[in-house]
Amino acid sequence: MDNLILQLKNQIIEVLNLEDMTPEDIDAEAPLFGDGLGLDSIDALELIVLLEREYGIKLSNPAEGKQIFKSIASIADYVSKNRKK
Amino acid sequence: MANHCYVNSIAQVSCQKPLSDEWFDSPCIYEDKYVRAQEPDTKGLIVPSEARRMSKILKRTVCTAITALNESDIKQPDAIITGTGMGCMENSEKFLIDLSRFGEQCLKPTLFMQSTHNTISSLIAIILKCHGYNNTYSHKGISFESSLFDAWIQIKSGMIRNALVGAHDEVTPFMDLVMERTHPEYSLVSEASVSTIVTNTRSDRNLCEISDVRLLHRPEYSDLAALLNPEEDGIILLGLNGNSLNDEPYEKLVRTLSYNPHILQYKNIFGDNFSASALAFYAASKIMQRQEIPSLMLWNAEVAPDIDEIKSITILNQSDGTTWSLIRLKKV
Numbered sequence: 001m002d003n004l005i006l007q008l009k010n011q012i013i014e015v016l017n018l019e020d021m022t023p024e025d026i027d028a029e030a031p032l033f034g035d036g037l038g039l040d041s042i043d044a045l046e047l048i049v050l051l052e053r054e055y056g057i058k059l060s061n062p063a064e065g066k067q068i069f070k071s072i073a074s075i076a077d078y079v080s081k082n083r084k085k
Numbered sequence: 086m087a088n089h090c091y092v093n094s095i096a097q098v099s100c101q102k103p104l105s106d107e108w109f110d111s112p113c114i115y116e117d118k119y120v121r122a123q124e125p126d127t128k129g130l131i132v133p134s135e136a137r138r139m140s141k142i143l144k145r146t147v148c149t150a151i152t153a154l155n156e157s158d159i160k161q162p163d164a165i166i167t168g169t170g171m172g173c174m175e176n177s178e179k180f181l182i183d184l185s186r187f188g189e190q191c192l193k194p195t196l197f198m199q200s201t202h203n204t205i206s207s208l209i210a211i212i213l214k215c216h217g218y219n220n221t222y223s224h225k226g227i228s229f230e231s232s233l234f235d236a237w238i239q240i241k242s243g244m245i246r247n248a249l250v251g252a253h254d255e256v257t258p259f260m261d262l263v264m265e266r267t268h269p270e271y272s273l274v275s276e277a278s279v280s281t282i283v284t285n286t287r288s289d290r291n292l293c294e295i296s297d298v299r300l301l302h303r304p305e306y307s308d309l310a311a312l313l314n315p316e317e318d319g320i321i322l323l324g325l326n327g328n329s330l331n332d333e334p335y336e337k338l339v340r341t342l343s344y345n346p347h348i349l350q351y352k353n354i355f356g357d358n359f360s361a362s363a364l365a366f367y368a369a370s371k372i373m374q375r376q377e378i379p380s381l382m383l384w385n386a387e388v389a390p391d392i393d394e395i396k397s398i399t400i401l402n403q404s405d406g407t408t409w410s411l412i413r414l415k416k417v
Contacts, residue, residue: 015193017137038134045194052191 005076012072015050016043028072036071044069051075056084090240091291091417092370093247093282094157098125098145099355099364100275104152106371109379112354115273119261120356122276125149135212138195140176142255143208145278150209150249157282158290163245164218165209166236168228168252170359172202175257205253218245226324226404228252229279229363230300230412237298240285247284252277252363272327275356279363281370287417293373296397297413304409306341309401312411315344318399320392322365325384326352334406348384349398362402362410369398369414 009023016039030036033044047069051057057079059065068078100115101108103125113123125148127136136144154160171177180196198204203221210219218239222231229252236248255276256264264274283295296317301309313321323335339348355364372378378389400412 019137020133042138042194042198049191049193053187 001076001080004080005072008072008076008079011050011054012047015046026072028076031071032069047075051079054085055079055082057082088241088243088285089287090237090295091284091287092293092295092414093159093284093286093288093291094153095279095281095292095367095370096149096152096156097364097367098122098149098276098278100273101355103145104148108354109371109375112379112381118265118271119256119258119274121256122278138199139208140173140199142173142175142253142276142278143199143205145255145276146205146209146251146253146280147212149253149278149280150251151212153249153280153282154213156290157284158286158288159247159282159284161213161215162217162247162249162282164220164236164239164248165206165213165215166218166220166222166232166248166250167203167206167209168222168224168230168232168250168360168363169202169205170223170225170228170254171260172223173200173204174255174260176200178257178259205251209249209251218248224404224408226359226362227300227402227408227410228254229360229366230298230402230410233283233295233366233412234298234300236283237295240283243285246286247282249280250283251280252360253279254358254360256358268328268330270328270330271357272353273356275358277355277358277360277364279360279367281366291417292370293414294417295412296415297411299411301409301411303407306338309338309409309411310341310343313342313346313399315346317397317413317415319346320349320378320390320395320398321346322349322351322369322382322398322400323384324352324357324362324365324402325350326357330406331357331403334403335401338401347386347390347392349378349382350384351382354379354381362400365400365402366412366414369400369412372398373414373416 100120130151177200180200206221239245403409
């Protein structure tokens, strides 16, 4: 799980152009939206595309998103259980 | 059209030092034929959280626009008018590569939103919260003049008091590769981002007055020559770039004139691209303000013309040898 969390942190830094950040700067348990990283709705769309491209996960139920994208740790948990590649 | 139209401020990002006039006294000289723009320091001009989503061309645009506004008498322009030949090219390339690799199902929203031509003008409007006239012209090598003509005619006729006019183009390595294959004679290819505030109000800050802007489609050389006279058009700034296909129309026009003007060039300093003529406008405005001509801009002459007072400069630009533009700047 630690490797997956590190991989996700690196992918999120790249996809969201968080140029000044390193994986160590991101707390895996901290909220991604609002407080914490302060991401917005466009970032949420970028994360959905990331999950589909890299892990073959299609989020068909938008209501799930809020829980899945709560933190890096929650994304890692969902990816580990649902990944298709 | 009784109103006057003045250049109140102007800022550039190019292969010369960005947001600076340093090129005037100590220009960067390049041996490579393709040079990317020097990136401006965005600190104090763009909020970091907003900058992360912007591509290079958008950062350059915001930096020149905010700098031009900061140096002007105007804080909220009546209009934002932008010219761009290719729009957000880097994002467009990335978007198309993603489209070919991942199909239509899995595309990044940011690239989709920021790959259109009018992203540039609308981004400035969003940042300034400007709800006025907003337009984008994409007419290859005369995109800037088309924007300036729109602003000029609206100011002259009293429809607006002022405008933020700009021209922005990026040249990606892929575009350079294509140009290298199709037009190998180019002397220097680079990128341009220029923003200027034009206004109807006389001010000590004004660099010069725009006394005429014309766009001409397939004119005869004699028609072009008839527009020029030795009193107003003694100094002419041309878009010569070392490519015979590009330079020949300019040389033909000069041969058609009944007098010998002082000829200046600028693409040897700033490079060529679809927004290069905005850099001609920038350079000419600075010459009018400083009342001196950098020696590198002289064409077929080694010493600057012996002129006590530079009263006017005429910028002539042509795109594909078919569409011509004339911008006449006068001392204020």
